[in-house]
Amino acid sequence: MPSPITIARRFRGPRHSSNGGYAAGLLAGTLADAPRGVEVTLRLPPALERPLAVVEEGDRMLLLDGEALVAEARPGDPGVSPPEPPTFAEAQESARAAGGWGAPEFDECFACGRRPDGDGLEIHAGRVAGRDDRLVAATWIAREVSPEVVWASIDCTGAYALRGEGRGEPLLARMTARIDRLPSEGERCIVMGWPLGDDDRKRHAATALVGEDGSVLAVSRQLWIEPRRS
Numbered sequence: 001m002p003s004p005i006t007i008a009r010r011f012r013g014p015r016h017s018s019n020g021g022y023a024a025g026l027l028a029g030t031l032a033d034a035p036r037g038v039e040v041t042l043r044l045p046p047a048l049e050r051p052l053a054v055v056e057e058g059d060r061m062l063l064l065d066g067e068a069l070v071a072e073a074r075p076g077d078p079g080v081s082p083p084e085p086p087t088f089a090e091a092q093e094s095a096r097a098a099g100g101w102g103a104p105e106f107d108e109c110f111a112c113g114r115r116p117d118g119d120g121l122e123i124h125a126g127r128v129a130g131r132d133d134r135l136v137a138a139t140w141i142a143r144e145v146s147p148e149v150v151w152a153s154i155d156c157t158g159a160y161a162l163r164g165e166g167r168g169e170p171l172l173a174r175m176t177a178r179i180d181r182l183p184s185e186g187e188r189c190i191v192m193g194w195p196l197g198d199d200d201r202k203r204h205a206a207t208a209l210v211g212e213d214g215s216v217l218a219v220s221r222q223l224w225i226e227p228r229r230s
Contacts, residue, residue, distance in 0.1 A: 001054070001055065001056075002030050002054040002055075002056065002061070003054065004051035004052055004053050004054060005023075005026050005027070005030075005051070005052045005054055005063065006049065006050065006051050006052070007022070007023060007026070007046055007047070007048050007049070007052070008048070008049065009048045009049055010110065010119055010120075011023075011048075011110045011152070012048060012108060012109065012110060013106065013109045013110060013111070013155075013156075013172075014045065014105045014106060014109070015105055015108055016045075016048065017045030017046055017047060017048060018045070018046035018047070018048060019109055019110040019111050019152050019155060019156075020042055020046075020155055020171075020172035020175065021111060021151040021152040021153075021154065021155025021156070021172070021175060021177075022110060022111075022148050022149070022151060022152040022155070023042070023046040023063075023070075023071065024038075024040035024042065024071065024073070024151055024155075024172075024175045024177070025146075025147050025148030025149070025150065025151025025152065025177075026148045027040055027054070027061060027063050027071050027072075027073045028040055028073050028147070028148075028151065028177070029147055029148065030054050030061045030073070031061055031073055031074075031075065032056075036178050036179060036180065037075065037076055037077035037078065037176065037177070037178035038073050038074070038075060038076060038176070038177060038178075039073065039074050039075070039076030039174065039175075039176040040071055040072070040073045040174065040175050040176070040177075041071060041072050041073075041173065041174045042070070042071045042172060042173055042174065042175075043068075043069050043070055043071060043072070044065065044068060044069070044070045044071075045070075046063065046065075046070050046071065047065055047070075050065075052064060052065050052070060053065075059074055059075065060072050060073065060074045061073045061074075076176045077176070077178055078176045078177060078178055078206065078219050078220050078221035079176075079221065080196075080206040080208075080219055080220075080221050082192065082206070082208040082210075082216055082219060083133050083135060083192075083194060085137070085190050085192055085208070085210045085214070086128045086131075086135070086137050086190065086192070088139060088188055088190060088212075090128060090129070090137070091128070091137040091138055091139045091190045091191075091192070092139050093129070094125065094126040094127060094128045094129070094136065094137045094138060095123075095124050095125065095126055095137070095138035095139060096126070097126040097127065097129075098124040098125060098126035098136075098138070098160065103169045105169075106167060106169075108120075109156060109167075110152055111123055111152045111153065111155050111156040112124060112156035112157075112159075112160075112167055121140060121149075121152060121153055123138045123140050123153060123156065123157060123191050124138055124160070125137055125138040125156075125157040125160040125161070125191060125192070125193055126138070126160070128192075133194060134161065134194055134195055135161075135192055135193070135194050136157060136160045136161045136192065136193050136194070137157075137190055137191065137192040137193075138157065138190075138191050138192075139188065139189065139190060139191070140153055140189045140190075140191050140209075141186060141187070141188055141189070142183035142184065142185060142186065142187045142189050143185060143186065145182050145183055145184070145185055146182075147179055147182065150179055150182060150183070150209060150217070150218050151175070151177055151179075151218075151220075153189075153191055153209055153218075154177065154191060154193075154207040154208065154209050154218055154219075154220050155172065155175065155207075155220075155222075157191050157192065157193035157207045158172075158193050158205035158206065158207045158220070158222040158224065159172075159205070159224060160193060161193035161194050161195050161205045161206075161207070162195055162198075162203045162205055162224060169226070169227055170203055170224035170225060170226050170227070171224065171225050171227070172222060172223075172224055173202075173223045173224060173225045174222065174223040175220055175221075175222050175223075176220060176221045176222075177218060177219065177220035177221075178218065178219055178220075179217065179218045180215075180216065180217055180218065180219075181211070181215070181217045181218075182217070183209070183211055183217055187211060187212050188212045189209055189210060189211055189212065189217070190209070190210040191207065191208075191209055191210075192207065192208055192210065193205055193206065193207040193208075194206055194207075196221070201225055201226040201227075201228070202223060202224075202225060202226075203223075203224040203225070203226060204221070204222065204223060204224070205221075205222045205224065206219065206220060206221050206222065207219070207220045207222065208220075
């Protein structure tokens with residue numbers, strides 16, 4: 001049986017549960033034969049600071065909190081083709097123009113929150129000027145590189161792409177990602193996202209990580225759920 005997963009509080013998304021992309025990347029890494037493309041469906045917010053069991057079931061890996069199903073991973077390809085990326089300078093300018101970060105629940109998010117101690121990614125994607133494809137982008141200097149950190153780096157930018165300004169309040173429900181190459185430590189990267197449409201409260205987006213040489217390092221297709229309005 002695979003070893004349990006324990007997610008440190010540092011990797012929170014909402015204040016009391018894991019960043020979805022980070023947890024998805026950890027679970028994706030438990031799949032046998034390490035396929036490049038993995039679909040992870042999040043059923044419950046992944047708990048912090050306690051062991052979560054990993055169980056193999058056919059071609060799936062399940063993440064369990066006691067008897068509750070938290071997430072499941074299976075091989076899958078995002079099937080998206082990124083648009084032309086902006087330049088690094090354009091992505092920097094887009095990030096400066098990014099709007100608010102949504103509900104206070106997300107203001108400490110590992111991927112897109114503000115961290116006074118500097119231990120988060122702080123990727124805040126804004127609309128790229130002069131583009132008619134609703135592209136949002138930001139920059140990231142890759143550090144502490146691992147597959148799960150790369151999953152986190154291309155997580156919240158999808159939420160930014162849904163509105164084009166700020167993160168908003170949607171919750172990640174599914175992320176299908178493929179990593180073609182891990183960035184080098186210190187590599188200057190561009191993170192970009194674009195919307196794929198919506199169906200009532202279900203919102204769809206895609207993201208990509210672009211390396212310093214212009215190559216696409218990772219891509220994802222995402223399903224987000226907007227909270228119900230009372």
